[in-house]
Amino acid sequence: MHVPDGFFDAPTSVATGLIAAGAVGFSLQRANREIRETGPALAGLTAAFVFAVQMVNFPVGAGTSGHLLGGALAAALVGPWSAVLVMSTVLLVQGLLFADGGLTALGTNITLMGLITVLVGYFVIRTVLQVLPKRVGSVVPATTLGALVSVPVAALAFTGLYAIGGAVDIPLGKLATAMVGWHILVGLGEAVITAAVLSAVVATRPDLVYAARHLQPDLVLVDADGNSSTVSPDRPIAAKPTGRTLGVGIAATLLVAGVVSLFASAHPDGLEFVGARLGFDGAAKDSAVAGSPLADYGVSGIGNAQVSGALAGIIGVLVTIAVGLTIAKVASLRSSRADKAA
Amino acid sequence: MSGPSIHVERLVFAYPDGRQALFGVDFTIQRGERVALLGPNGAGKTTLVLHLNGILGSVAGGSGSGRIQIGGSDLHREHLPEVRRKVGLVFQDPDDQLFMPTVRDDVAFGPANLGLRGADLEARVHEALVQVGMQDHADVAPHHLSYGQRRRVAVATVLAMRPEVLVLDEPSSNLDPASRRELADILSGLDVTLLMITHDLPYALQLCERSLLMDDGRIVADGSTRDLLGDAHLMSAHRLELPYGFDPLSVPGPER
Amino acid sequence: MTGSAGDGLLVVADSRIHRLPAQVKIVALFVFVLAVVSTPAGVFWAFALYGALLVWCVVLAKLPPLVVMRRLAVETPFVVFALVLPFVATGPRVEVLGVSLSQSGVLGSWNVLAKGTLGVVAAIVLSATTGPRALLAGLERLRLPSTLVAILSFMVRYLSVVSDDLQRMRIARESRGYRGGRAGHLKAIAGGVGALFVRSFERGERVHLAMQSRGYTGRMPLLSESGAARVQWVEGLAISLAAVVIAVTARVVGL
Numbered sequence: 060m061h062v063p064d065g066f067f068d069a070p071t072s073v074a075t076g077l078i079a080a081g082a083v084g085f086s087l088q089r090a091n092r093e094i095r096e097t098g099p100a101l102a103g104l105t106a107a108f109v110f111a112v113q114m115v116n117f118p119v120g121a122g123t124s125g126h127l128l129g130g131a132l133a134a135a136l137v138g139p140w141s142a143v144l145v146m147s148t149v150l151l152v153q154g155l156l157f158a159d160g161g162l163t164a165l166g167t168n169i170t171l172m173g174l175i176t177v178l179v180g181y182f183v184i185r186t187v188l189q190v191l192p193k194r195v196g197s198v199v200p201a202t203t204l205g206a207l208v209s210v211p212v213a214a215l216a217f218t219g220l221y222a223i224g225g226a227v228d229i230p231l232g233k234l235a236t237a238m239v240g241w242h243i244l245v246g247l248g249e250a251v252i253t254a255a256v257l258s259a260v261v262a263t264r265p266d267l268v269y270a271a272r273h274l275q276p277d278l279v280l281v282d283a284d285g286n287s288s289t290v291s292p293d294r295p296i297a298a299k300p301t302g303r304t305l306g307v308g309i310a311a312t313l314l315v316a317g318v319v320s321l322f323a324s325a326h327p328d329g330l331e332f333v334g335a336r337l338g339f340d341g342a343a344k345d346s347a348v349a350g351s352p353l354a355d356y357g358v359s360g361i362g363n364a365q366v367s368g369a370l371a372g373i374i375g376v377l378v379t380i381a382v383g384l385t386i387a388k389v390a391s392l393r394s395s396r397a398d399k400a401a
Numbered sequence: 402m403s404g405p406s407i408h409v410e411r412l413v414f415a416y417p418d419g420r421q422a423l424f425g426v427d428f429t430i431q432r433g434e435r436v437a438l439l440g441p442n443g444a445g446k447t448t449l450v451l452h453l454n455g456i457l458g459s460v461a462g463g464s465g466s467g468r469i470q471i472g473g474s475d476l477h478r479e480h481l482p483e484v485r486r487k488v489g490l491v492f493q494d495p496d497d498q499l500f501m502p503t504v505r506d507d508v509a510f511g512p513a514n515l516g517l518r519g520a521d522l523e524a525r526v527h528e529a530l531v532q533v534g535m536q537d538h539a540d541v542a543p544h545h546l547s548y549g550q551r552r553r554v555a556v557a558t559v560l561a562m563r564p565e566v567l568v569l570d571e572p573s574s575n576l577d578p579a580s581r582r583e584l585a586d587i588l589s590g591l592d593v594t595l596l597m598i599t600h601d602l603p604y605a606l607q608l609c610e611r612s613l614l615m616d617d618g619r620i621v622a623d624g625s626t627r628d629l630l631g632d633a634h635l636m637s638a639h640r641l642e643l644p645y646g647f648d649p650l651s652v653p654g655p656e657r
Numbered sequence: 658m659t660g661s662a663g664d665g666l667l668v669v670a671d672s673r674i675h676r677l678p679a680q681v682k683i684v685a686l687f688v689f690v691l692a693v694v695s696t697p698a699g700v701f702w703a704f705a706l707y708g709a710l711l712v713w714c715v716v717l718a719k720l721p722p723l724v725v726m727r728r729l730a731v732e733t734p735f736v737v738f739a740l741v742l743p744f745v746a747t748g749p750r751v752e753v754l755g756v757s758l759s760q761s762g763v764l765g766s767w768n769v770l771a772k773g774t775l776g777v778v779a780a781i782v783l784s785a786t787t788g789p790r791a792l793l794a795g796l797e798r799l800r801l802p803s804t805l806v807a808i809l810s811f812m813v814r815y816l817s818v819v820s821d822d823l824q825r826m827r828i829a830r831e832s833r834g835y836r837g838g839r840a841g842h843l844k845a846i847a848g849g850v851g852a853l854f855v856r857s858f859e860r861g862e863r864v865h866l867a868m869q870s871r872g873y874t875g876r877m878p879l880l881s882e883s884g885a886a887r888v889q890w891v892e893g894l895a896i897s898l899a900a901v902v903i904a905v906t907a908r909v910v911g912l
Contacts, residue, residue: 063776064772064773065693065694065769065771065773066769066773069691072694083802083805084802087802087805097862098869099877100500100864101858101861101864101865102808102861103808103810103814103861104811104815104857104860105857106808107811107815107816107820108853110819111853112853115850136854136858144805144808148805148809151809152809152816154780155783155784155792155796156789158666158783158784161690161773161777161780162686162776162780163690163694228746229745229746229762230745252850257851258851259848259851260854260855263855265418266417451866454870456870482872485870486872488870490867492866496818496860497864497867500811500814500867501810502790502810502813502814506878506880509878514878543814559870562871562872
């Protein structure tokens with residue numbers, strides 16, 4: 060999954076680098092209050108967890124395995140902005156401490172795995188939560204769906220990036236099909252693990268789930284004389300309704316991703332379908348070697364192989380974010396004006 | 402300002418997940434006393450000590466009520482930095498306490514937050530590490546230390562703040578016998594008020610003349626450690642058991 | 658893996674490269690990789706020179722060649738991808754031993770392999786000569802936002818703790834007769850990972866409590882004591898600047 064140096068051309072790497080830097084800066088600002096309340100330690104531990112879990116492989120089928128990316132999960136647990144920071148931290152440590160993922164490709168990796176999975180995942184979570192009953196438990200199916208969707212979308216973004224900045228022309232329609240098809244399977248695994256993790260957290264510490272903070276029931280407190288009273292639970296960080304901003308951003312992302320993929324399948328195709336299939340299956344099979352979880356970081360790197368497809372979306376995402384942020388800005392200006400008028 | 406080191410009155414607390422841990426706790430600890438806090442798992446001991454420097458409880462914005470005085474003055478949000486210097490908390494798992502890249506960074510964390518810099522800070526770190534005999538390990542990363550060494554460094558991180566009250570959560574857990582004795586030597590040589598959560602009853606008898614027994618979020622007994630441990634009925638009612646062959650009436654304790 | 662996850666790839670030794678301040682090495686790595694990436698794939702002599710520079714670095718840093726080779730394994734997924742490229746790429750084709758390959762695919766394959774490998778080896782030189790703490794101090798010196806440095810520092814500190822938890826859970830699973838295989842695998846892993854999350858999260862809370870107990874008010878102490886001297890910058894960047902010269906020459910001469 061981790062894109063190495065030189066995989067995409069220089070402009071693409073620079074563009075995604077700018078997107079990543081902007082996203083991290085923006086997230087730092089947005090997550091500032093959360094991090095002051097819960098401490099950087101919590102974010103650091105979440106990052107260490109994501110790092111460790113990315114080393115655990117699960118079987119995807121056809122003798123191959125995948126591993127958790129954790130974007131949607133992190134978004135549900137610590138909120139979207141902290142999650143972007145967590146995922147970026149993981150990628151930075153992998154790049155600098157473990158030489159995994161090129162330094163010039165760091166922006167690409169953060170954009171694909173840190174930004175897209177988190178934002179898409181969180182958008183799905185918020186949307187689904189609107190529909191489901193207002194209970195803490197609803198966050199489990201919502202996040203499961205978020206995890207399922209986020210992985211193929213990241214794969215699509217990778218294809219989009221490849222269309223723009225790939226070093227070699229390969230039939231994009233086939234690339235998109237192979238990437239997305241493959242990552243739907245990986246997304247299924249991601250969804251199952253995400254569901255299990257969230258169920259465990261909701262069962263033991265429901266107050267920890269950021270996406271469900273607003274769904275917590277009130278507390279009953281018994282005082283020293285045995286009288287009970289109802290108090291509202293300690294809610295250090297109420298989930299802020301960032302839904303609209305985020306929603307617009309994601310809608311734009313999906314739109315652009317969709318357009319890119321349409322463009323991709325319309326691309327002239329000089330290759331036999333079977334060849335592509337063979338090629339990608341070959342790539343996939345190799346990774347099956349890495350069966351044992353956490354055997355060694357090097358080996359787990361191979362575990363990434365089958366996922367090797369999943370790379371990053373470049374300019375499409377840049378444009379997407381720019382469009383999304385602009386729309387969100389306009390929307391929030393409008394709504395604040397409307398508030399004043401009312 | 403004088404008064405008891407710790408005074409707690411009618412303390413009630415529930416966690417944000419709805420679990421109520423304290424149901425009205427009262428006790429007072431005088432300056433220089435050494436007190437063991439005993440009780441079965443889930444009695445609320447750790448929750449209680451986290452109140453003593455204002456990490457949990459209404460001061461920190463949590464759900465609860467009651468009154469806590471440290472050194473004779475009420476716990477207030479404005480006093481928290483001062484209270485956190487006075488009351489040093491050593492956590493049960495040293496990995497929770499040692500969060501910086503090296504031992505030196507970690508011991509310096511507290512004093513640096515108190516405003517110490519440069520040579521003063523350096524001297525304070527050295528002093529604390531000498532107190533626990535770890536001065537030769539200052540540049541080591543915590544995960545390269547043995548468990549017993551980590552526990553000692555954890556104590557040093559708190560001593561570096563020169564606390565008036567030292568609160569320890571199960572200091573002897575997971576230590577081998579030699580590390581356990583070394584830690585007892587360090588603790589008995591300190592000139593502070595000591596409150597120590599422990600399941601290690603001989604350790605309580607060795608170090609603390611007085612004990613509080615806690616169960617179901619309340620203090621159920623308060624007296625001399627020897628008397629408490631000798632009361633077979635009280636002990637079994639609260640799931641406490643002495644080690645095989647240990648007779649609290651026949652071993653020397655800290656009383657003089 | 659030798660050592661624990663908390664040490665990264667550090668190889669303890671004393672060399673000129675080990676002694677350089679981390680911020681110098683990070684900048685040098687970045688410049689070097691940038692030079693490599695911007696070199697056209699067809700200028701083969703430039704890549705040979707880059708390779709020679711890196712080999713020199715590995716020798717200077719006293720890194721065992723075997724260790725470097727082993728760590729190249731992270732690159733495997735992309736080697737596979739690169740090897741597939743000649744078969745799937747479009748454009749004019751060439752016959753090699755009776756197999757039809759795409760010309761641009763072959764060149765692209767070489768491009769990914771050469772640049773990727775050089776990048777990984779350069780990154781290995783950095784991570785093998787710089788301890789985690791030094792790296793954090795270097796990033797702090799390079800003005801990485803302090804919140805990010807703090808998160809990074811906690812992550813690095815607790816990597817080994819969390820990984821050990823995971824390892825223990827795996828051993829517990831296997832010692833109860835679990836041997837892998839598909840059925841139930843996902844379920845077993847997922848359950849374990851859920852428990853691991855709660856553990857990690859609660860540890861994060863306890864660490865924050867421990868920090869507050871020692872007077873934390875939102876600002877972490879600085880890790881770096883002093884900046885790098887000019888001599889050190891010159892020394893550290895020398896190889897990267899050589900790479901830049903090669904890259905520029907390749908552009909001018911190669912095209």
